Amino acid sequence: MSLKIAVYPGSFDPLTKGHFDIIQRAATVFDKLIVCVMVNNSKNYLFSSEERKNLIKENLSELDNVEVDTYDGLLIDYVKSRNTNIIVKGLRALTDFENEFQMALTNKHLDNNIETFFMMTSNKYSYLSSSLVKELVKFQGNVSDFIPANVEKAIQKKHEEGSIK
Numbered sequence: 738m739s740l741k742i743a744v745y746p747g748s749f750d751p752l753t754k755g756h757f758d759i760i761q762r763a764a765t766v767f768d769k770l771i772v773c774v775m776v777n778n779s780k781n782y783l784f785s786s787e788e789r790k791n792l793i794k795e796n797l798s799e800l801d802n803v804e805v806d807t808y809d810g811l812l813i814d815y816v817k818s819r820n821t822n823i824i825v826k827g828l829r830a831l832t833d834f835e836n837e838f839q840m841a842l843t844n845k846h847l848d849n850n851i852e853t854f855f856m857m858t859s860n861k862y863s864y865l866s867s868s869l870v871k872e873l874v875k876f877q878g879n880v881s882d883f884i885p886a887n888v889e890k891a892i893q894k895k896h897e898e899g900s901i902k
């Protein structure tokens with residue numbers, strides 16, 4: 738039987754406990770999970786792609802079938818380059834559905850072999866997003882329930898450097 742490899746793409750700017758919950762759960766479903774930090778040059782990120790990648794990596798010590806990578810092209814090209822056809826996405830409340838529906842059908846149109854699997858968010862993270870975290874961070878709100886400890890530290894450092902406006 739061939740190994741089931743899945744790619745979990747996103748901005749992860751920064752990693753939240755909602756993302757991490759999907760990573761942990763997807764890692765039990767697939768033989769190998771590749772978290773792919775996507776780079777979109779028209780977006781303004783809080784963390785560089787290397788920083789985002791490392792912040793994810795630092796949380797993977799107990800997940801030995803999870804790898805992290807970065808990519809700045811078309812997602813389906815990356816998926817094919819990793820010899821798989823499986824994309825995993827997390828699904829929060831209604832807000833995610835329309836976007837994800839559009840992306841999944843577009844990817845299927847571009848390559849009929851691509852399959853997108855959706856994992857429902859855990860109830861406690863259903864309202865959580867990186868943008869919410871970034872909004873709270875701007876006003877020095879407490880985000881410790883929403884992000885892993887290393888991400889919180891990295892945000893504090895950005896504050897001290899004055900790079901959060």
Ligand code: ADP
Nearest residue numbers: 747748749755756826827828858862865866867
């Ligand atoms: P965001 O910036 O909105 O947090 P990302 O592009 O980093 O989004 O998200 C990557 C993937 O993770 C998407 O499939 C998104 O739906 C999913 N995701 C983000 N936050 C959560 C959450 N709290 N629960 C479940 N899935 C999530």
